[in-house]
Amino acid sequence: xxxxxxxxxxxxxxxxxxxxxxxxxxxxxxxxxxxxxxxxxxxxxxxxxxxxxxxxxxxxxxxxxxxxxxxxxxxxxxxxxxxxxxxxxxxxxxxxxxxxxxxxxxxxxxxxxxx
Numbered sequence: 437x438x439x440x441x442x443x444x445x446x447x448x449x450x451x452x453x454x455x456x457x458x459x460x461x462x463x464x465x466x467x468x469x470x471x472x473x474x475x476x477x478x479x480x481x482x483x484x485x486x487x488x489x490x491x492x493x494x495x496x497x498x499x500x501x502x503x504x505x506x507x508x509x510x511x512x513x514x515x516x517x518x519x520x521x522x523x524x525x526x527x528x529x530x531x532x533x534x535x536x537x538x539x540x541x542x543x544x545x546x547x548x549x550x551x
Contacts, residue, residue, distance in 0.1 A: 437535070439466040441528030448521045467528070483543055 443463030450456035474493065482489035504524070512520040 437467065437470050437528050437532035440464070440470070441525040441532065444521055444528065445525040448518050463528075477538065477540075481538075481540075481543060 440463045443459055443466060447456045447459040447463065450459055475490065478489045478493050479486040508520050508524070511523055
């Protein structure tokens with residue numbers, strides 16, 4: 437996610453729209469590489485509740501995607517495209533920092549099933 441944020445920030449400096457497209461594709465590609473970690477960690481930490489946790493995670497991602505599609509042009513209109521790219525970069529870096537709070541040895545506590 438950190439690399440994705442860096443690629444997005446670098447795209448602002450591109451002199452050519454073709455170079456900007458390649459750099460932005462690098463940002464998207466590095467984010468897609470991270471997705472496998474999202475799913476595997478949610479399954480590993482959630483155990484028997486992996487389906488529910490994955491569903492909540494996917495719902496959050498869809499809400500974030502919808503918010504991004506709506507807010508990007510608004511930010512660009514009011515503050516310019518560089519601010520829109522920097523806002524996206526900041527969100528990528530915040531997401532990367534959030535991963536520092538994940539304890540890989542922890543497990544989600546699930547209630548025991550009634551007998």
